Amino acid sequence: MQKDPEINVMGDALSPCSTDPVTGFFRDGHCNTCDADQGSHTVCAIMTAEFLAFSKYVGNDLSTPRPEFRFAGLKPGDHWCLCAGRFLQAHEEGCAPKVNLAATHQRALEIVPLDVLEQHKA
Template sequence: MTERNVLGGPLEECGTDPVTGYYRTGSCVPSAGHPGGHSVCVVVSAEFLEHQRQLGNDLVTARPELAFPGLEPGMRWCVMAARWLQSYRAGTAAPVVLAATHERALEVVDRLALLKHAVDVPDDPGPLTGG
């Protein structure tokens, strides 16, 4: 079965430098058991990283035992949909790569919120806006 993105197309790779994804495949294929899971492909910003740190989600400090390199602004990373939504509500949402964001993000995040922060807005955003 082909994994799908929030645009309805095939899920594209989010990032391999560093290798991201719950399964460290470079794609935002979410794990089972978490609504939305690690499904949102973002380009992390300093504001997003700081907000997540304040919430107890330190994405900057390397954790080699978890194959986590620590992030710097500008890197692409798959984040949990619920974590992205926290930052969205606080006004510190990281930019989203729609083509690399798994459709399961929609279990948690509204399509329009993703579109508002997209860095790869399609020519026809109809699938996202319901049009």
């Protein structure tokens, strides 16, 4: 799988999102993406208790540890490459997390308008 160019939503070089916990479709700490990334894990989001509860409610439990996948579970304050569609859904429900725009991949814009991301800028 070849990564798309590492460019953020502002047209600059993509900054890291998180290495603790390690995140990203490629598990490289960046919200890099490629055509195989069906979920578009491109939004560098800062987790909140409200968002984690929402995500669990809609079927994607990000807070429960899953040792079999070497996943400790997320907690408020963790940075995570979130699926762009899930971010947009959370925005529409009024519980979107903050976003690190410098670490959000430009392909997020295929799903989430820039003005929506800017409303949640960290």
